Amino acid sequence: MIHFVGAGPGAVDLITVRGKMLLETADQIIYAGSLVNAELLQYAKKRCRILNSASMTLETVTAAMAEGEEMGWHTVRLHTGDPSLYGAIREQMDILEEKGITYDIVPGVSSFAAAAAAARAEYTLPGVSQSVIITRMEGRTPVPDKQKIADYAAHQATMVIFLSSSLLAALTAELLRGGYDAETPAMIVYKASWPDEKVLPCTVASLAETAAANGICKTALILVGPFLQAAYERSRLYDPTFSHGCRMAVAKP
Ligand code: SAH
Numbered sequence: 201m202i203h204f205v206g207a208g209p210g211a212v213d214l215i216t217v218r219g220k221m222l223l224e225t226a227d228q229i230i231y232a233g234s235l236v237n238a239e240l241l242q243y244a245k246k247r248c249r250i251l252n253s254a255s256m257t258l259e260t261v262t263a264a265m266a267e268g269e270e271m272g273w274h275t276v277r278l279h280t281g282d283p284s285l286y287g288a289i290r291e292q293m294d295i296l297e298e299k300g301i302t303y304d305i306v307p308g309v310s311s312f313a314a315a316a317a318a319a320r321a322e323y324t325l326p327g328v329s330q331s332v333i334i335t336r337m338e339g340r341t342p343v344p345d346k347q348k349i350a351d352y353a354a355h356q357a358t359m360v361i362f363l364s365s366s367l368l369a370a371l372t373a374e375l376l377r378g379g380y381d382a383e384t385p386a387m388i389v390y391k392a393s394w395p396d397e398k399v400l401p402c403t404v405a406s407l408a409e410t411a412a413a414n415g416i417c418k419t420a421l422i423l424v425g426p427f428l429q430a431a432y433e434r435s436r437l438y439d440p441t442f443s444h445g446c447r448m449a450v451a452k453p
Contacts, residue, residue, distance in 0.1 A: 202265050202275045202296060204289050206282045206308015207236045211393035214314065215240060219306050227273035230261055235280035235419065237394070249273075258288075262295040269301050282310040285334065286362055312360045314392035315421045318399050319428075321387075323358045327433035328426050331357040337364035337371050353378025358425040365390075365420040368408035375404045375424060385428035390420040401428070 203222050208214035215223075223229065223243040231241065233252035241250055249268075253261050261277075268275040279287045283305060296303050312334060316323055323332045333352045336343065352359060353375045364371055365388070376382060382405035390398040402410040404424060411417065436442045443449040 202268075202277060202301060202303035204277045204279060204283050204287075204292075204303060204305045206306060206310075207231070207240055207278050207280055208309040209281055209311040209314035209393045210235075210237050210391060210397075211314075212237055212239045212242075214309050214393055216306060216308065219308065222274070222276050222306065223278070225274060226276040227271070228264070228268045228275040229278055230256075230264055230275065231278035232280055236278050240278065253277075258291055258295070262292060262299070265292075265296065265301065266299055269299075279308070280311070281314075282308045285310055285312075286336070311392050311421055312362075315360070315389035315423060318389050318392045318397055319387055319423065321423070321427065323360070323427055325427050325432035326435055328429070328431070329356075329358040331355070333357055333359045334362065335359065336362045337367045337374070339363065339367065349374035350378035353380045353424075356380070356426065358427045359423070361422040361424065364422060365411060366417045368411050368422070371422065372404055372407050380404050380424070384424065384426065387423040387428060388414075388416060388420050389423065390414070390416050392421065 205219040205222055207219070220243055223240060224245070226244065226248055228249045229241065229244055230251045230253050233254035244250060251264055265275050277292065279289065283289045293303060324330050333355065335347070335349065335352055337349060349371060361371065382403065384404045386402050386404050386407055388400040388402065388407065388411055398414060400410050400414060407422065440450045
């Protein structure tokens with residue numbers, strides 16, 4: 201059995217209880233060494249085989265999984281954050297299906313959630329934004345038409361941009377092209393939840409210079425949108441004049 205496990209954003213205690221339990225019982229752990237905190241491997245059994253997938257291919261990863269199956273092992277495939285985002289798990293699952301190997305997925309705390317926590321921000325503010333767009337700049341991985349940053353910027357919703365901290369001048373150009381104002385608030389969150397985490401408020405125009413001044417070119421998320429401004433409306437959920445399934449209004453609006 202293969203368990204795809206979300207390792208969380210970095211801090212060792214941000215893995216789920218289920219994920220930790222699976223690490224403790226695994227006979228083989230294949231971890232994404234470029235981003236997963238290696239301290240998580242302290243939970244592994246003494247005789248566990250540990251492989252770092254940073255230097256492996258899809259074929260060698262799935263071959264190691266198949267080998268584990270032949271040995272009757274439990275294998276954990278440890279991915280950073282939540283495996284469903286930029287985790288390249290679909291291609292692994294498809295090969296496992298072909299080989300008739302069973303697997304399941306344990307979700308993890310994505311870095312986009314850890315970044316909001318680090319920034320002490322709420323992505324969905326009434327009257328400001330009720331949507332979060334998770335996206336990336338086009339790099340070596342192509343981004344389909346109609347899904348470019350400028351297409352999304354036109355919505356003026358909250359944007360969380362992954363995998364783009366080395367492309368910030370181009371990101372600014374795309375955000376401006378999509379209709380964002382140069383002074384729209386933005387934020388660079390570097391290594392959310394790690395000891396060397398950095399939270400850097402800036403604007404759409406100053407993304408590249410802020411990153412350069414702080415030596416940041418990887419492991420960061422870019423947050424963009426008016427949710428970083430001061431103004432918003434109060435929530436209806438906790439409004440005393442508003443009734444819902446669990447509470448009657450105490451006063452008329
Ligand atoms: N599945 C992961 C994302 C993997 S893609 C998740 O759910 O978070 C790798 C990208 O995620 C990095 O380039 C960076 O943009 C972002 N990232 C991962 N961990 C991060 C962290 N702790 N702080 C900020 N960004 C992070």
